[in-house]
Amino acid sequence: xxxxxxxxxxxxxxxxxxxxxxxITFWHAMGRAHGPFLERLVQKFMEENPDVRVDLVYQGGYGxxxxxxxxxxxxxxxxxxxxxxxxxxxxxxxxxxDLDLFLSEEVLADIHPAFLQYFExxxxxxxxxxxxxxxxxxxxxxxxxxxxxxxFLAVVEAFGKDEGARRYATGFRPPNPEMFLTLLRQAxxxxxxxxxxxxxxxxxxxxxxxEFAAKLARYALxxxxxxxxxxxxxxxxxxxxxxxxxxxxxxDAARQRGVPIAVAPVPCHRTCQSMIQGTNLAIFSMNxxxxxIRAAARLIEFLLRPDxxxxxAENTGYLPxxxxxxxxxxxxxxxxxxxxxxAATEQLLAGAFQQLLHPRYMDMRNLLITYxxxxxxxxxxxxxxxxxLAAEIAALIAE
Amino acid sequence: xxRRIPAEWKSKRFWKETVEAYLYLLPTLAVLGLFTxxxxxxxxxxxxxxxxxxxxxxxxxxxxxxxxxxWVSLLRRGRVxxxxxxxxxxxxxxxxxxLWVRLRQADRWVLRDEGAHRxxxxxxxxxxxxxxxxxxxxxxxxxxxxxxxTVFADRDxxxxxxxxxxxxxxxxPVTLFLALLLATVLNQAVRGRxxxxxxxxxxxxxxxxxxxxxxxxxxxxxxxxxxxxxxxFAGLFGVQxxxxxxxxxxxxxxPALILMxxxxxxxxxxxxxxxxxxxxxxxxxxxxxxxxxxxxxxxxKITVPLLTPQIFFLLIISLIGSFRIFEEVMILFMGSGxxxxxxxxxxxxxxxxxxxxxxxxxxxxxVILFAIIFVLSLFQLTVVQRRVHYER
Numbered sequence: 001x002x003x004x005x006x007x008x009x010x011x012x013x014x015x016x017x018x019x020x021x022x023x024i025t026f027w028h029a030m031g032r033a034h035g036p037f038l039e040r041l042v043q044k045f046m047e048e049n050p051d052v053r054v055d056l057v058y059q060g061g062y063g064x065x066x067x068x069x070x071x072x073x074x075x076x077x078x079x080x081x082x083x084x085x086x087x088x089x090x091x092x093x094x095x096x097x098d099l100d101l102f103l104s105e106e107v108l109a110d111i112h113p114a115f116l117q118y119f120e121x122x123x124x125x126x127x128x129x130x131x132x133x134x135x136x137x138x139x140x141x142x143x144x145x146x147x148x149x150x151x152f153l154a155v156v157e158a159f160g161k162d163e164g165a166r167r168y169a170t171g172f173r174p175p176n177p178e179m180f181l182t183l184l185r186q187a188x189x190x191x192x193x194x195x196x197x198x199x200x201x202x203x204x205x206x207x208x209x210x211e212f213a214a215k216l217a218r219y220a221l222x223x224x225x226x227x228x229x230x231x232x233x234x235x236x237x238x239x240x241x242x243x244x245x246x247x248x249x250x251x252d253a254a255r256q257r258g259v260p261i262a263v264a265p266v267p268c269h270r271t272c273q274s275m276i277q278g279t280n281l282a283i284f285s286m287n288x289x290x291x292x293i294r295a296a297a298r299l300i301e302f303l304l305r306p307d308x309x310x311x312x313a314e315n316t317g318y319l320p321x322x323x324x325x326x327x328x329x330x331x332x333x334x335x336x337x338x339x340x341x342x343a344a345t346e347q348l349l350a351g352a353f354q355q356l357l358h359p360r361y362m363d364m365r366n367l368l369i370t371y372x373x374x375x376x377x378x379x380x381x382x383x384x385x386x387x388x389l390a391a392e393i394a395a396l397i398a399e
Numbered sequence: 400x401x402r403r404i405p406a407e408w409k410s411k412r413f414w415k416e417t418v419e420a421y422l423y424l425l426p427t428l429a430v431l432g433l434f435t436x437x438x439x440x441x442x443x444x445x446x447x448x449x450x451x452x453x454x455x456x457x458x459x460x461x462x463x464x465x466x467x468x469x470w471v472s473l474l475r476r477g478r479v480x481x482x483x484x485x486x487x488x489x490x491x492x493x494x495x496x497x498l499w500v501r502l503r504q505a506d507r508w509v510l511r512d513e514g515a516h517r518x519x520x521x522x523x524x525x526x527x528x529x530x531x532x533x534x535x536x537x538x539x540x541x542x543x544x545x546x547x548x549t550v551f552a553d554r555d556x557x558x559x560x561x562x563x564x565x566x567x568x569x570x571x572p573v574t575l576f577l578a579l580l581l582a583t584v585l586n587q588a589v590r591g592r593x594x595x596x597x598x599x600x601x602x603x604x605x606x607x608x609x610x611x612x613x614x615x616x617x618x619x620x621x622x623x624x625x626x627x628x629x630x631x632f633a634g635l636f637g638v639q640x641x642x643x644x645x646x647x648x649x650x651x652x653x654p655a656l657i658l659m660x661x662x663x664x665x666x667x668x669x670x671x672x673x674x675x676x677x678x679x680x681x682x683x684x685x686x687x688x689x690x691x692x693x694x695x696x697x698x699x700k701i702t703v704p705l706l707t708p709q710i711f712f713l714l715i716i717s718l719i720g721s722f723r724i725f726e727e728v729m730i731l732f733m734g735s736g737x738x739x740x741x742x743x744x745x746x747x748x749x750x751x752x753x754x755x756x757x758x759x760x761x762x763x764x765x766v767i768l769f770a771i772i773f774v775l776s777l778f779q780l781t782v783v784q785r786r787v788h789y790e791r
Binding site: 070073074087093094095097098101120121163166175223225233234235285289362363365366374379399 | 504537755
C-alpha cells in the first residue's frame, strides 16, 4: 500500500513538473557536418533550463526547410523558432515577433552591427550561421595577396590567361552576383537609394565597379560550377573572390591537386565592404503561447552567449557574430593559427554589409545573375550593363 | 422521356458490391484527391490572387483622436496604453494582463491577447488611430488577371517558354525516332538480345542525380569525355577542333540537355515499342514476304503502322513529361544554365514561388503550362489519333 502511495506521489510530482515545462520547436537545415554541434548546444541549453524542452528538427537542406516553412506558415502552424534566409523572412514578416521586446539590451548591443538587420523597421531576426566574401589565392602563383583594386588588377593582368594551358588569373561564377555587389559597395555604390525609391546602380560608382569587373573578367574563368571544382579538375586559378563558407571545399580541392591555398580579406577600393551571407533565426508568433515565445528568446540569448558563439564558430567555420566572441582571447588565438578565421574576422572588422531587404530582392538578384553573366562574358559593356540592369530594376520596384 | 431504373439497381447485392468496390478504391482516391486534385484546383485558384502571410485588419472598433502621441510613444516601447486595455477588457471580457505588443512599425502595431489568442491592430490613419480586431494568416487578395499580366510581361517567362518549346520540339521526335530504330534492331534474332534490352533500360532506372552528375563530367570543357571523343573524331580527318564549353556556352546548353534526355529515354521507349512489335501478327510479315516486299518496305508499311498505338502513347507521355523538365536542369547546370539558356517553364515556376515568394504569378505560370499541355494533348487525341491504327 505504502509503495502504491509513493508511486502515485512520484507520478504526481512528475506530471506537475511536466505541466510547467514549455516545449518549443526549432526547425533547422544544419546537416551532418554542422548539425551535431547545434544538437550539443541545444542539449546544453536544456540542461541549464530544465523548464524548457526543445524539439530540434532537422528538415533537410535549405530548399526543404524553406518549403516546409512555407507550408507550415500557410497552415498557421509554424515552429516556434526557425533558421531562415532574408528573402524567406520578408514573405512572412507579419507572422514574426519583434525580438527586441524579448532580448536584453546587453545581448543586442553585443551583436556586431553588420549582422543587425531591420525588416520594415523591425528587428525580427538575429544572425546564426554567417559567412563573408573573402579573397582566396594560390600562394605558389600569387606570393602576396593584393590589398587594393589597383594591386588586384595588376596581379590579374600580370598573370593573364592561357586557355590552352588551363591557367586563369581569376574566376567568376555568374550565379553568384554577390561578388559584383561587393565590388559595387567597395566603389561606394549601391543597388538602390536608401529609401528604395530610386535605382543607384547606374551612377558613377556603379559604372566604376562594372568597369573594374569587366577588366578582371578578361582574364577570368567564367563558369556555372564552383571555382573549387575547376581547381580540382586541374585548372590553375591564381586568386578569386569566394564565400568564407566555401573555404573547406577550396582546401579539399587544393589538397586533391597537391597545391597550396591561402585566404585574405577582399582588396579594398573606396571602402573595404564585403557581402555577408547565411541564415538568421526568427521566432514565429502564429500558434505559439507567450511562454513558448519567451522560451525561444531564452534559447536565442543562450546561442548568442560568448562561449556558445565561440563553440559554434570554431566547430562550423561560420563567423562569430558578437563583439564579445570576436574580441575574446580565445578567438584571437584561433585567428592566429587558422587562416580562414583570421581572414574572415579581418574582413568583418574592415567592413561588411548584408543583403538588401527589399521584398523583390530575389527578382532583382535573378536579373543581376543574367546581366552579371553578360558583363563577365563581354557580351555587354560596363555602361550597357549598368544602364540595362538599372532600367529592369527600376521597372521591378515600380510594380 | 422517362428513363427506366436499371434492374440491377434494385438488387441489394449490386449495392453491396458497389460499396465494396468503392471501399477498395478509397485509399487511392484519397491519395489522388489530396496530392493531385487538391493542388491542381488550388493552382487555378491561386493564379487569381495576391498571396502572402499578412495581419489582416477587420472593422474599426475604436477611433482614437486624443492623446495620439502618448499612445504611439507607449506602443513603440512595446507597452499597451491603459485606456486601450480597459476598452478591450470591457468589450471582450479579456484580462488586461494578457495583452502584449508583438509587432511595431511606424504606423502599425499588433497586439496579442494571450487568453484567447486573439489579435488587434492599431493603425495610424492621418491624425488619429484606429483599433481593429485582426488575424494573421495566409491571405488571398483577388487581383483578377494581374498575375497573368505579370507573367506575360516577364522576359524570363518568354525565355522559359521558348526554351521549353525548343526542348520539346527536338527531344520528343528525336527520342522516338531513335527508339524506333533501336527497337527494330532489338527485334532481330541477334545473340545476346536479352542483355541489350537490359542495357537499354539501365539509363531509365538510374537515379537522376547520378545521371546528371556523370553528364557534368562528360560535358566538362577540359576533361570531358564528349570533347575528347569529338576532337579524336575530328583528328581522324586532320581537323583541329576548338574546345566546346557545353555547360557554360549559352548556345550549347540546350543541345547538351537534349542529348542527355535522349540518351536517358531512348532505351525505355525502345522497350515499349519492342513489346508492340512482338505483338504484331506474324501473318502480315509472311504475306509481305510472299508479295516480295523488301525489309525496309515491310518495316515502313507493316511494322510502323501497326505500332502507331504505342508510338501515340509514347508521344503523349513524352510530350507531357518533356514540358515538365526541371530537376535535370537544376542538377546539370546548378542553376538555369548560362544566360538562362536552360531556363524551362517549371524551373521558372519554381523560382517564382520558392525564391521570390510570388505564389500568385507562379500559379498563373503553372496554369499557362497546363493550358499548353492540355491543348497539345487534345490535338493529339483528336487529330493525331485519327492516324493511329488499332488492330482488331
